[in-house]
Amino acid sequence: MNGKKKLAISLLLIALAASMASAAGWKKKKNKSSVTASTSWTAAFADIAGVDSVNTIAPASMRHPPEYEITVDDILTVNKSKVFIYAGFERMMQTLGSNGGTSSVQMVQITCDNSVATVTASAEKIAAVTGTQAKMKERLAEYTDYIAAAAADIEKKGLKGARVLCNKNQIYLAKDLGLDVAATFGPGPVTSAQIADAQAGGYAFIIDNVHNPVGQPLAEVAPDAAYIIWRNFPEETGRGALLTVVKQNVTQLDK
Structure with a gap:
């Protein structure tokens, strides 16, 4: 299928979604508090930013959620939202585009990695849109305090500066x-x-990435290295989802 045909299909899906939304009688005033994430x-970044209720498009149970193929129902969910949060690497963005298919949705693109610097910047960006700065400060502090405590514990165990062969998606x-x-x-x-x-x-x-693990051949030739597999995408959504992921990752260093 060529690019023009893909674009035509994408526009048709978006138009259909808008038409169905209108027919169902959805009113814009009902969507003012609606936040959806890709x-x-x-x-999980929205949660740290202080947002308490977030719709999620790709199922959390997927091994590699960015590959999720968006449906018409998903487009309706996005169109009903006031804010849509995405990273840009998701396959669904080929259909949604930079405006979500409708100018009424505020699109917020963030960077996703689990470093303190990125989590801080992305949470602040979301909170500036959603007006949840007060909650964000508390939740962000919880996250950054844990990272600092975990780093101190790693140093105490004599692992600070330990040599790591790391999947590029887990270096942060x-x-x-x-x-x-x-x-x-x-x-x-x-x-x-x-x-x-x-x-x-x-x-x-040797730290691999559960969403696309490729490091087993490396582990086979380095038996003295602990082969561990870290996660980025939470398996469940809700309060503290990203912190749960990070805690699970850190725990594996005790292997």
Whole structure:
């Protein structure tokens, strides 16, 4: 299917969604408090930003939520929203575009990784739109305080500066925890050079990404390195979802 046909289909879906919304009698005034997020990860950022009720488009149960194919019902959900939060790498954005298919939805694009710097910047960006700055300060402090405490605990255990061979999608938290990300791999298949490096690199940890794990060949040639698999997208949405993910990731360092 060529680009023009894809665009035509996308526009048709959006027009159909708008028509169905009108026929169902939805009124704009009912949507003023509605916030929708593309995935459980962007929803988790909204939670830290102080938003208490967030619709999520891609199911949290998916291994790789960005691949989710949006449906007409999903488009209706977005169109009913006041705010739509997304990262930009989601497949659904090929259909929704930068305005969600309707000018009435405020589109908020954020950066997604679990570093303190990015979580802070993205939460502040969302809160500025939703007016939830007070809640954001409290929830953000909870997140940053945990990262600081975890880093201190890692240092106490003698793991600060431990050499890590890390999936590119997991380097941010590893660095914040005080680990030495000496080399990276992924998201594509590992190369022969990376396998040789894993064998000779003296790594304490090989950290892979559960949403697209490719590091098993590296672990096979580096038996002294602890092979652990971290998560970014929460398996469940709701209060404290991102902090739960980070805590689970940190716990694996005790292997």
